[in-house]
Amino acid sequence: xxxxxxxxxxxxxxxxxxxxxxxxxxxxxxxxxxxxxxxxxxxxxxxxxxxxxxxxxxxxxxxxxxxxxxxxxxxxxxxxxxxxxxxxxxxxxxxxxxxxxxxxxxxxxxxxxxxxxxxxxxxx
Numbered sequence: 001x002x003x004x005x006x007x008x009x010x011x012x013x014x015x016x017x018x019x020x021x022x023x024x025x026x027x028x029x030x031x032x033x034x035x036x037x038x039x040x041x042x043x044x045x046x047x048x049x050x051x052x053x054x055x056x057x058x059x060x061x062x063x064x065x066x067x068x069x070x071x072x073x074x075x076x077x078x079x080x081x082x083x084x085x086x087x088x089x090x091x092x093x094x095x096x097x098x099x100x101x102x103x104x105x106x107x108x109x110x111x112x113x114x115x116x117x118x119x120x121x122x123x124x
Contacts, residue, residue, distance in 0.1 A: 005030045006120055009049035011040035011066065012084065013058045017105075021053060024109035025116060037061025041069055044076055051116055056085040056094065064093055071098040080119035082112075 008025060010018045011034045018033050025031075032047055034040040038060040044052060052070065056063035063083060070076045083094040086105045094102045100119045103111065 006050035007032065007047060008116060009034065009040070009044055009047065009052045011035075011037075011052060011058065011063070012055040014055075017055070017084075020109065021112055024112045028113075029116070035059075037063065037066045040066045044070060044079065045073070048075065049079065051080045051082065051119055053082045053084065053112070053116075054099075056083060056087065056090050064090075064097055067094065067097045067099060080122070082115050082119060 006029050008029045009032045010021050012018050013035050022031055032043050032049065034043050036059045040054065040058070041061065054063045054066055067081055067083065070079055070081060080100050081098070082101045082103060083099040084103050084105055085091065085094065088104050091102045100122065101115050103115055
């Protein structure tokens with residue numbers, strides 16, 4: 001993506017986790033943030049991010065519901081989605097709904113960087 005930074009939408013209801021992700025990726029991407037599922041969908045539809053980092057457990061709409069909607073929306077169906085979950089059992093549900101990658105919390109900052117690079121490389 002010569003000349004412009006890829007956009008990452010960070011969707012998590014924990015401000016400290018959104019900050020950790022932003023700091024981990026700082027300088028490499030532009031960011032938007034959402035703290036619940038409804039806001040996540042609205043921002044995704046407005047911004048058309050390159051990558052969505054999506055927590056499974058959020059208020060108003062769960063991460064799984066957001067993922068399902070993203071995959072149904074023709075203009076967003078190809079968006080790369082990394083799902084974050086504290087429940088390893090949720091991994092299969094996320095993959096079945098179309099997640100590109102599932103990461104189990106807690107994770108190291110360099111793991112999130114590698115995950116974003118991986119899904120962007122797959123798209124290229």
